[in-house]
Amino acid sequence: MPTCQNCGKKWTWKQTIKTIFRLKCPHCGKKQYESASSRVRSGVFMLIPLIFLPINAWFGFTVGTAFVLAVVLCFIIFGLYPFILKLSNEQEPYW
Template sequence: MPICKNCGKRWAWKQTVKTLFRLKCPHCHKRQYESASSRKRTAMIGLIPLIALPINELLNLPWWMVGVLMLPMIAVIWTIYPFIIEISDEEEPLW
């Protein structure tokens, strides 16, 4: 779970999911940023649903079934995301 760089308090899973898109500390209300290494790591995890495209071609599944198969993958990613995110008190360049 992320730890605020300003107040040093650990965020709970629910707090992390609630503030996922704005990354504001639920304790001190200061703006936090996702670290560059965390953004790279989560970008790779975000590519996992693309596995559905070759599966669709190999098994000749209808598109609606591929969508149904992707829902559990997206749910798993959404569930583990707060455990792998790292935050920083300043925005870091990606490279």
């Protein structure tokens, strides 16, 4: 789970999901940023749906089945995202 770099308090899974798009600490209210290493890991994590495309074509899933599987996959990714998120006080470059 992510830890605020300003106040040092650990966020819960629920708090992280609530603030996933604005990343504002629920304890101290300070803006946090996703660290560069976390962005790289989450980028690799978000490539999982691209792996799904050839599997979909190979098995010949119907559009409805593919849509349901994609929605389930998105829920799984967003559910696991707080476990790979690392925070920083300032925006870090990728390199």
